[in-house]
Amino acid sequence: MDELEIIEKVKRGESKYFAEIITKYKKVVFGHAYNFLRNKEEAEDAAQEIFVSVYNNLKNFRGDSKLSTWIYRITVNTCKNRLKQLQRARGQMAEESYEEGAEEKPSLVDGLKEKEEKEPDKSYASEEVRKTVYKRIDELTGEQRQVIMMRDVEGLSYEEIGQVLRISVSAVKSKLFRARENLREKLQKDDIL
Amino acid sequence: MKGHKDCQKFKEMIMETRDGEASAETAKKAAEHIASCAECAQYDADLEKMASLASLMKVEAPDYLETRVMAVISGQKVKISRNLAPLFTYAASFALVLFVSVFIIYNRPTSAVKDIAMAPVPAVKHVMTAKAPVEVKYAKQAVKPAVVAASPRTESAPAVRAASVQQIQPAVSAPVVAAAPAPAPGVSYASAAPAITNSQAPKTAAASNQVENGNMISGAAAPVNSIHDADADKITATPTVVMTDIGVVADNLINPNKGQCAKIRVQVAQPETVKIIIYDKAARVVAVLLNESKDTGTWETTWCGQNAAGAVVSQGVYPVYIQAGLSVAKKFIIVTK
Numbered sequence: 001m002d003e004l005e006i007i008e009k010v011k012r013g014e015s016k017y018f019a020e021i022i023t024k025y026k027k028v029v030f031g032h033a034y035n036f037l038r039n040k041e042e043a044e045d046a047a048q049e050i051f052v053s054v055y056n057n058l059k060n061f062r063g064d065s066k067l068s069t070w071i072y073r074i075t076v077n078t079c080k081n082r083l084k085q086l087q088r089a090r091g092q093m094a095e096e097s098y099e100e101g102a103e104e105k106p107s108l109v110d111g112l113k114e115k116e117e118k119e120p121d122k123s124y125a126s127e128e129v130r131k132t133v134y135k136r137i138d139e140l141t142g143e144q145r146q147v148i149m150m151r152d153v154e155g156l157s158y159e160e161i162g163q164v165l166r167i168s169v170s171a172v173k174s175k176l177f178r179a180r181e182n183l184r185e186k187l188q189k190d191d192i193l
Numbered sequence: 194m195k196g197h198k199d200c201q202k203f204k205e206m207i208m209e210t211r212d213g214e215a216s217a218e219t220a221k222k223a224a225e226h227i228a229s230c231a232e233c234a235q236y237d238a239d240l241e242k243m244a245s246l247a248s249l250m251k252v253e254a255p256d257y258l259e260t261r262v263m264a265v266i267s268g269q270k271v272k273i274s275r276n277l278a279p280l281f282t283y284a285a286s287f288a289l290v291l292f293v294s295v296f297i298i299y300n301r302p303t304s305a306v307k308d309i310a311m312a313p314v315p316a317v318k319h320v321m322t323a324k325a326p327v328e329v330k331y332a333k334q335a336v337k338p339a340v341v342a343a344s345p346r347t348e349s350a351p352a353v354r355a356a357s358v359q360q361i362q363p364a365v366s367a368p369v370v371a372a373a374p375a376p377a378p379g380v381s382y383a384s385a386a387p388a389i390t391n392s393q394a395p396k397t398a399a400a401s402n403q404v405e406n407g408n409m410i411s412g413a414a415a416p417v418n419s420i421h422d423a424d425a426d427k428i429t430a431t432p433t434v435v436m437t438d439i440g441v442v443a444d445n446l447i448n449p450n451k452g453q454c455a456k457i458r459v460q461v462a463q464p465e466t467v468k469i470i471i472y473d474k475a476a477r478v479v480a481v482l483l484n485e486s487k488d489t490g491t492w493e494t495t496w497c498g499q500n501a502a503g504a505v506v507s508q509g510v511y512p513v514y515i516q517a518g519l520s521v522a523k524k525f526i527i528v529t530k
Contacts (some may be wrong), residue, residue, distance in 0.1 A: 011492055015263075015266055015267065016263075018262075018263070018266060019259050019263055022259045022262050022263070023259055024260065024441075026254040026258050026259065027253070027254050029254070030252065030255070031251060031252050031254070032252035033253045035250060035252070044254075044255060044261070047254065047262075048258070048261055048262050048265060051258075051262040051266075052265050052266060053260060055262075055266050114282055124469065129246065129249060130249045130250065131247065131251065133246050134250070149250075151212065151248045152243065152247035152250075153247050153251060156215065158212070158214050171207075172434065173205065173209070173214075176206055176208070177204070179204055179206065180240070180243065183243065184236075184239050184243065185458060187243070187246075190237075192242075192246070193240050193242055193243070
């Protein structure tokens with residue numbers, strides 16, 4: 001069934017067809033949420049929030065942009081908000097532990113990240129590399145991190161990235177180039193490249 | 194330096210080619226440059242590696258995501274109503290406040306009743322059992338000092354002391370009281386009742402007790418031995434009942450936990466069956482405060498927020514049904530905690 005047809009059906013109240021939209025975009029949405037939040041549970045919660053938000057706002061979707069772009073924009077904004085909340089909670093926890101004079105505990109994000117990283121289905125070497133790559137990507141600026149994730153991990157085109165971030169294609173190219181150069185330098189220092 | 198700038202330009206071309214965004218011409222130029230420039234060839238190789246590293250970061254979405262999201266979506270109706278719940282709560286609170294305000298205003302004692310000294314009424318409801326019949330009349334135009342002439346103390350008179358349903362002499366209407374063993378009119382007086390009742394003798398035990406409490410209670414009640422429910426039934430069955438302002442509720446906002454009680458007064462124009470019944474919102478009888486014949490006069494009872502079993506009722510609005518003969522009045526008491 002055509003995507004527009006599905007949208008129309010969902011708009012008419014046939015919500016069961018929304019499952020098709022979820023199936024189509026869940027990989028991109030969950031992937032971005034996971035790479036942004038670095039925690040499986042958080043990413044699942046974020047993905048749920050994103051799809052519910054998409055469903056609730058589908059009546060406002062006029063088709064000016066592609067559905068994928070529109071969903072991706074919601075994904076980016078939701079993940080940003082969630083990360084802010086997490087960081088706030090992280091700061092609060094750090095403050096509390098400082099006040100209590102307790103030993104420094106791993107933050108919520110780090111703790112869950114460690115748990116996530118202990119997945120048995122990945123080889124140790126891949127895990128180490130992945131950990132380092134994540135770390136180096138984290139060191140990039142917010143915009144650079146976003147464009148790298150969107151392009152290299154989630155496979156969005158320059159145009160789509162531009163629509164999501166509301167910047168021109170040439171700006172996307174420029175940001176992506178600088179981001180890759182920075183990341184390349186860092187990974188070369190780590191002997192990964 | 195020029196070479197470096199050129200490489201920068203070619204690197205962008207290489208990047209575009211790797212990303213599949215370059216035109217055929219750009220891709221061709223990039224390929225040619227890679228063949229002749231070791232640095233750019235290395236850059237191209239690094240990009241390839243970085244792309245393979247990116248695949249490490251790809252994660253699979255959980256299979257149950259659709260089910261989870263669809264469950265939330267299908268349950269959203271309930272969720273919405275939950276979200277609206279605070280709104281309904283606010284609306285209900287506002288309506289309650291409005292309701293309370295209106296009834297406080299409407300149940301404010303009239304000027305005539307205000308002048309009546311309120312009787313500290315015992316919590317336990319009792320009915321006057323004085324056997325001597327008393328006739329009470331009202332003479333609004335009376336100018337003479339009021340005298341309470343009570344019948345000599347009888348054996349049944351002490352029971353009046355414990356009465357929670359008391360007859361009160363309205364100050365404005367200046368009741369003229371004739372209390373005698375026979376139901377014949379006695380001495381008629383009016384005005385400044387407390388002073389005069391103090392100065393008058395003989396007094397019954399009931400009368401003196403009431404004066405000590407600062408009440409203007411004018412006498413004992415009519416015999417109640419003859420009261421039975423048949424009278425009440427006759428009245429309630431009468432289709433010609435009329436809503437009148439025969440009753441008033443003072444202190445109608447009570448907290449039973451703080452020992453607060455509402456005072457309910459009923460004005461009886463002629464001897465007849467008087468009913469004061471408290472209901473709940475579901476129209477179930479909570480307490481029957483009074484259901485018996487009463488003589489002419491103003492009668493008062495209290496309700497301290499307890500049901501027939503003596504248990505404190507839950508908070509809410511409780512309608513009070515007041516009936517005297519064919520006249521009925523409906524008031525409200527608000528119980529808070």
